[in-house]
Amino acid sequence: MSGLDDPRRSVPQELAPLLRLEVTPVSVSIFEAIEKSIPEYSQFRDNVVDGIRQALVKFVDMIAEPDSEPDPHDDIHRKLGAWEFKSGRSLDSLQAAYRIGARVAWRHVCGFAEQRKLSLRQMSVLGEAMIAHVDELVSLSVEGYAAAQASAAGTLERKRRKLMELLVGDPSGNWQSVVHAADAAAWPMPDRLCAVALEPSAAPADDLPPDVLVNFEDATPYLLVPNPVAVSRWIRRALPGWRAAVGLPVVPAEAPWSLACARRVLALAREKVLPDRPVLDCADHLVELTVLADEFLARQLAERALAPLASLTERQRTKLAETLLVWLSARGGAPEVAARLQVHAQTVRYRVNQLDELFGDRMHDAEERFTLELALRAHYLLDRA
Known part of the structure; x- marks a missing residue:
């Protein structure tokens, strides 16, 4: 919202000192109302009360000094959004808390207006300013939530990429480090898995199950599929336009060999030794793989x-x-x-x-x-x- 369009600039500045006196009692009233409707916030009383107080202080500060630069108070509401994500919740509860806060604050404003004998015009301006303020706080929390979500996704993706490197890397390495990497990547270690080797493609790849480990950035992209069942069939649906070779199902420690077989099948298909099909299965070409192993x-x-x-x-x-x-x-x-x-x-x-x-x-x-x-x-x- 541009400064010139901000309704908070229209609130008479002389009201700021009077409104500032209301910050503490209004903060308490808002928290009590939120606590009744959203009981899970009770355990985070200090954080919630601090967020309410900061929101009210910022509101009054912007009335007192409408031309001032944004202050660090913005950060707490982004943090509240991030906190919701990290707590495993959607934004529904936080947005509901903002709505409750707005209603309680408006009731206090009505009492304040009556006590101070504000005109209808002043009441209207104050109401618009409150709505604009709550909208801004919600936007900040949404930003914080989205940023935390993106950061978590990026972190998880990096952890899963590291796990893939360990799984298909040196098979004589420390297996316990692979197990720890799987835990860190929130990837339950399966009894069996198979590698799927892919030819690089610009075709979409948006319909893969969430437990499939993916590496599309590699010069020779590949997947690791846990507990593989009918992989060839769903690969055709999930990766239209891609050429793929499905490796042999193996225990996780043998993932390097599953990937090597799948890549060998792709190479033999390129050389016209194997049929030119979108999806090939190593299990169907064991004779060729054995005979041409060297x-x-x-x-x-x-x-x-x-x-x-x-x-x-x-x-x-x-x-x-x-x-x-x-x-x-x-x-x-x-x-x-x-x-x-x-x-x-x-x-x-x-x-x-x-x-x-x-x-x-x-x-x-x-x-x-x-x-x-x-x-x-x-x-x-x-x-x-």
């Missing part, structure tokens, strides 16, 4: 185990490799392999004979068969990239 070793295995195919033409290599993989995984005869490849059984027999010549006894040794199948799967996965 791409260098996977490539070495494929090259060494499949070396007998290297001398063939590309067309021959493709057909024989395809037949060998189906033959190894089918564990059946030529008819079953032929059905899977959609070729004639005689064609399969011919190809298997070729493979026997190339690989010899390895085709019939259990350990070698496993190595060949693993090498073929690695070959095909690496080929997609």
Whole structure:
């Protein structure tokens, strides 16, 4: 409210000394009325009475010196708003207290006006000034409440970010420090959690459950989801427009591995090794994750185990490799392999004979068969990239 528009400037200054005499009795009356309507304020009597007294003193001071600069009294009403938030209450009780205070103060003003024989005009001006004053006090308390709320949110966010760093950090660190950080962040430690790796995006992310730990500021953003159930489904709803990979559910101490798997799945999707879908689940791609856990070793295995195919033409290599993989995984005869490849059984027999010549006894040794199948799967996965 600008100074020129402030109704308190219109109250005759000569009333200030007379009104100042009323501050103490009016403060007591207001507190007694508030105490009856809002009993929980009784335990904070000194704070409340001080706030009432400061409000009345400020009101009289502004009448006495309408051109004076704002004084520190403003601070107590911001503190009252902050105090309400820190006490876990809404502003409803405090705003009700202001309304009660205004009513009681007005009754005293009416008695004061009658005693001092004020004119209707003076009464009207005084009433408008009181309303403006109460509105200002309410605004100050709202500011204090909002500031405390924002500060608490920022503090909690920082504590949760620190907790996330500890959870996905060095797994050999002090676990007790993680437990303390979870307590400080008001985050109940779950039995299981999963990490969700995200591709950076400008899409909205406003619908996440409050117990999900979030880090969108990281170059490689991620979430930590406690007690995960059907995470892939709600991620699609909560993060439309994002690409995500849901890590494996693990005990909290294994969070680094859940996140590593999720980030690996995202990388494989970027390389076209895995399907191009908005949400991928690590649990659906354990074979790929295992086979390609070390791409260098996977490539070495494929090259060494499949070396007998290297001398063939590309067309021959493709057909024989395809037949060998189906033959190894089918564990059946030529008819079953032929059905899977959609070729004639005689064609399969011919190809298997070729493979026997190339690989010899390895085709019939259990350990070698496993190595060949693993090498073929690695070959095909690496080929997609």
